[in-house]
Amino acid sequence: MNTIQSIGQIAxxxxxxxxxxxxxxxxxxxxxxxxxxxxxxxxxxGVRLLLSEPEPEFTGGER
Known part of the structure; x- marks a missing residue:
């Protein structure tokens, strides 16, 4: 089982x-x-904190 050893970045x-x-x-x-x-x-x-504005919402079209 893998366990988290450290956290490098939080958004x-x-x-x-x-x-x-x-x-x-x-x-x-x-x-x-x-x-x-x-x-x-x-x-x-030692932990990088990332601040980000929300992505604009997708408003149409096909993927």
């Missing part, structure tokens, strides 16, 4: 990325690693 969806960045960086004082498009990455004592 948290946010509605407003800029506001979330201010909260995690300035209020919680987590070190910000970098941003990439609609993603922001923070270091949480």
């Amino acid at each position: 948290v969806p946010v509605q407003n990325l800029e506001r979330a960045i201010v909260f995690y960086r300035d209020i919680l004082q987590l070190p910000m690693l970098f941003t990439a498009g609609s993603l922001a990455f923070f270091d949480c004592d």
